[in-house]
Amino acid sequence: MTAVTPTYAVKDYKSDLKPIWCPGCGDFSVLSSLTKAFAELQRAPETCAVVSGIGCSSRIPAYTNVYGFHGVHGRSLTAAAGLKLARPDLTVVVTGGDGDGFSIGGNHFLHACRRNVDMTYIVMDNQVYGMTKGQASPTTAPDWCSSKLTPEGTGISAIQPLQLALACGANFVARGFSGDPNHVAKLIVEAVNHPGFSFLQILSPCVTFRTEQRGWKDVVQKDKIAAATSNVAEALAILAEDDGVATGILYAGKRAPFQPNNKASSDLDRIERKFVA
Amino acid sequence: MNQFDAASFLAHALAFETEAAERYDDLADTMETHNNAEVAELFRRMANFSRMHADAVKGRAAGTELPHFKPWEFQWKDAEGPEVAPVERTHYLMTPYHCLQLALHNERRGRDFYREVSAANTDAEVKRLADQMAEEEQDHVLVLEAWLARTPEPQPDWDQDLDPPTVAD
Numbered sequence: 001m002t003a004v005t006p007t008y009a010v011k012d013y014k015s016d017l018k019p020i021w022c023p024g025c026g027d028f029s030v031l032s033s034l035t036k037a038f039a040e041l042q043r044a045p046e047t048c049a050v051v052s053g054i055g056c057s058s059r060i061p062a063y064t065n066v067y068g069f070h071g072v073h074g075r076s077l078t079a080a081a082g083l084k085l086a087r088p089d090l091t092v093v094v095t096g097g098d099g100d101g102f103s104i105g106g107n108h109f110l111h112a113c114r115r116n117v118d119m120t121y122i123v124m125d126n127q128v129y130g131m132t133k134g135q136a137s138p139t140t141a142p143d144w145c146s147s148k149l150t151p152e153g154t155g156i157s158a159i160q161p162l163q164l165a166l167a168c169g170a171n172f173v174a175r176g177f178s179g180d181p182n183h184v185a186k187l188i189v190e191a192v193n194h195p196g197f198s199f200l201q202i203l204s205p206c207v208t209f210r211t212e213q214r215g216w217k218d219v220v221q222k223d224k225i226a227a228a229t230s231n232v233a234e235a236l237a238i239l240a241e242d243d244g245v246a247t248g249i250l251y252a253g254k255r256a257p258f259q260p261n262n263k264a265s266s267d268l269d270r271i272e273r274k275f276v277a
Numbered sequence: 278m279n280q281f282d283a284a285s286f287l288a289h290a291l292a293f294e295t296e297a298a299e300r301y302d303d304l305a306d307t308m309e310t311h312n313n314a315e316v317a318e319l320f321r322r323m324a325n326f327s328r329m330h331a332d333a334v335k336g337r338a339a340g341t342e343l344p345h346f347k348p349w350e351f352q353w354k355d356a357e358g359p360e361v362a363p364v365e366r367t368h369y370l371m372t373p374y375h376c377l378q379l380a381l382h383n384e385r386r387g388r389d390f391y392r393e394v395s396a397a398n399t400d401a402e403v404k405r406l407a408d409q410m411a412e413e414e415q416d417h418v419l420v421l422e423a424w425l426a427r428t429p430e431p432q433p434d435w436d437q438d439l440d441p442p443t444v445a446d
Binding site: 005006018019020021022023024025026028029036040133178179180181182183185186189205207208209214217 | 303304306307308309310311345347348349351353356357363364365366367368369371442
């Protein structure tokens with residue numbers, strides 16, 4: 001609590017566009033958490049950028065009043081890394097879904113964790129491709145059989161995003177639940193303030209294609225994995241007992257971010273002249 | 278529930294009334310997007326009521342410097358402020374009856390919040406304010422109960438969509 005009146009309010013980070021998500025979608029709450037987090041961070045809107053790929057949750061840049069880039073499917077992390085390396089002064093947040101992040105962009109996720117550029121990646125995980133009408137995603141359980149594409153389930157083990165992030169070197173790893181937007185706002189603030197690549201898995205129900213996820217609010221256990229350890233082995237041991245619905249900051253590492261101090265070898269005029277010649 | 282001073286208590290009241298208005302507006306927007314005009318209109322009215330309540334809190338707080346709380350520092354019993362409509366309790370086919378049920382649920386939670394503050398706090402000014410505001414919330418509860426009583430209940434199959442979105446094949 002502080003008596004200081006903040007310069008920027010939550011509304012300063014919201015755009016005039018109205019979300020088109022289904023009523024009840026968890027992504028509404030994540031959007032609310034993100035704008036609340038920006039307001040708490042008190043960073044001027046023009047010093048922040050939200051980058052995304054493709055999918056329902058990837059629409060978030062349009063709904064925020066900061067710089068935004070709604071890019072190519074699965075390639076949000078590459079665009080965001082380029083932006084952060086070119087403009088280290090910006091606060092870069094990447095948003096997307098489980099399909100965009102772990103399937104189409106799966107390889108980029110591994111290397112973003114490894115590279116450790118100072119940015120925050122928020123994955124709204126609903127264990128389904130919602131925008132394309134409900135197919136199994138990389139985080140879908142192998143026995144989920146509600147899609148006509150996989151009437152007997154995929155039979156394939158689901159990706160474990162937190163384990164993957166830890167194994168690949170992410171410097172901050174946490175899980176939240178969209179049904180607790182103030183807690184998610186806190187996780188985002190902590191993630192942005194932590195140097196290096198921060199990964200947040202946010203359980204965000206798809207109320208249209210995974211209606212049973214409305215029940216997550218009854219089973220999520222707040223701060224059950226809140227070890228905030230800097231020891232990867234310890235964090236992995238906690239995840240060995242994880243049921244997938246425990247939230248909190250699991251890991252906060254100490255690796256220095258990747259930020260080469262390169263000097264420009266050319267300028268825009270020279271590059272432009274080359275194209276004209 | 279912790280002890281409040283009057284400024285902290287008013288900061289809580291203002292936060293949840295303001296957030297309640299914003300949430301109702303968001304829900305109205307999304308219902309408009311999904312062509313549920315009747316419910317959109319109702320949510321818009323609820324947003325206006327919440328804004329009036331927020332203005333009333335501002336009036337009570339005139340001349341007092343309210344502290345700033347981080348979103349996760351507020352002492353809510355649940356994940357969000359007591360009158361902030363939970364997003365997951367909405368549906369694109371919901372009816373005015375459901376909307377009023379949701380608003381009633383929120384007003385009852387608001388009333389209970391003030392009653393609990395009054396019961397748990399020793400500060401005379403906080404108790405006075407909380408009692409007054411609990412009484413106002415109880416009035417809102419009665420209005421909504423009467424409104425709900427004259428609103429037709431939804432058909433049992435209200436959420437059946439003849440053109441459902443689940444068409445994955």
